[in-house]
Structures are given as structure tokens and as C-alpha cells.
Amino acid sequence: MGDKPPGFRGSQSWIGCVEASLCLAHFGGPKGRLCHVPRGTGLQGELERLYSHFSEGGGPVMVGGDADARAKALLGVCLGPAKEAYVLVLDPHCWGAPANPGELQAAGWVSWQKVTTAFDSNSFYNLCLTSLH
Template identity: 85%
Template sequence: MGDKPPGFRGSQSWIGCVEASLCLAHFGGPQGRLCHVPRGAGLQGELERLYSHFTSGGGPVMVGGDADAQSKALLGVCLGPGTEAYVLILDPHYWGTPKHPSELQAARRVGWQEVSTAFDPNSFYNLCLTRPNKNQHTLD
């Protein structure tokens, strides 16, 4: 794609949300719209955007940060009374077949987490909000 130095190919270096959105565009995957949040505490201000994204048919949201190097994929948002809010987080690196879904929840591979504790307030975050391409067909 040309955005990385020649030594990157074949390396074990990670890519972030910005590169993931470039890959989606390059390979014709779903559209990825980027949203930069300078500090994790600022995610509280993005909840309405995330809620709107999911209620309008948007797909999973890839999340990457700097100080918080734990990758996350957001699958939903639950806005409670006042400032109470939760996000449904999936660990995108998990693979395998659990004997029961509760295993995934117990291992914190998937589950609802309070926004105020799920994100490092001092880390920046890039969000890649995915949406099906207009010319992609979905199965009904």
C-alpha cells in the first residue's frame, strides 16, 4: 500500500486503527471512519456518536490507544441515567471455541464495561467506525 517503510513487510510490527482503515479501503472492505480522542476521559463525549453509529446500522468499532495498548472492539453502547454509560467490548485477539459463553465473560474476552473504567484517562484513542459499503450486498 506504500504507507510503511520496506522493512515493515514480513515484520511482526503491529498496525493501528489508522492503518486498519487504510487496509479496509485498499481491499474493498467496509468503510472505516476515523475518530481521534486525545484523552480517554474524552470518550464520554463520544458516546452519542457511538450510540448513533450502532443504531444506524454501523458495525464494530476498532479501538487503539497509546498508553493503553490493550486492543478493543466495541460492539455496542448502553447509555444510562446521568453520566452512567457502558460499552460492550470484545477482545479482538481471542480465538477458540468456549464450552460456554460465560467462559468468555469470566475471562473478560467479551462483556459490558463501564466507560469510566474501561479506558485509560491519559491515553489517546483512535476509533475506526465501520459501516458496510453502499455497493456491498447483505444477506436478509
């Protein structure tokens, strides 16, 4: 698509959310709307956007950061009993078809995590919110 040097083609180098968004557009997949969050603590300010995204039928949210190299995808957001915010995190390295959703959770591929601990406060994040609309 021209955004990487020629040596990138055929490599096993990682791509980020920006590149994933470009791939979605290039290959006619779902739309990928980008959202940049300068610091992990700023994710608290994006909870309403994430809630609206999911409640309006939006798909998984790809997450990439700089200091936080743990790849993750968000599948949902909720408030806990003490008004603590949680995100439903999927490890994007997960593959195959599980026998049931509990298998994914038992293996640690999917888990609810507190927003305050799921994101590194010193890392920036790019979110790619996927949608068919």
C-alpha cells in the first residue's frame, strides 16, 4: 500500500493500529476509525466513546501502544459496583475455535480488566474502532 519500505513486504514485522486501519480500507473490510490517546490515563476519558461504539454494534477495538507492547483487542466496557471501569480484553494471539466461551476465559485469552491496570499510564495508545457502518 506504499506506507512501508520495500523490505517490509514478506517480513514478519508487526503492524500497528494505523496500518491495520489502512489494511481494512484497502481490502474492503470493516471500517476502522482511529482514536489517539496520548497517555494511558487518558483511556478513562474515552470510556463513553467506547461504550457508545459497542452499544451501537461496533466490532472489536484494536489497541496498540508504544511503551506498552502487550497487544490487545477490546470487546466491551462496563462499570463495576464501585464505579470502577473495566474493559473486556481479548489477547489477539488467540486462534482456533474454542469448545465454549468459558474455555477462552479459563485459558486466559479473554478477561475483564480494570482500566486503571490494563493500560500503562506512560504509554500512548492508538485505538482502531471497527464498524460495518
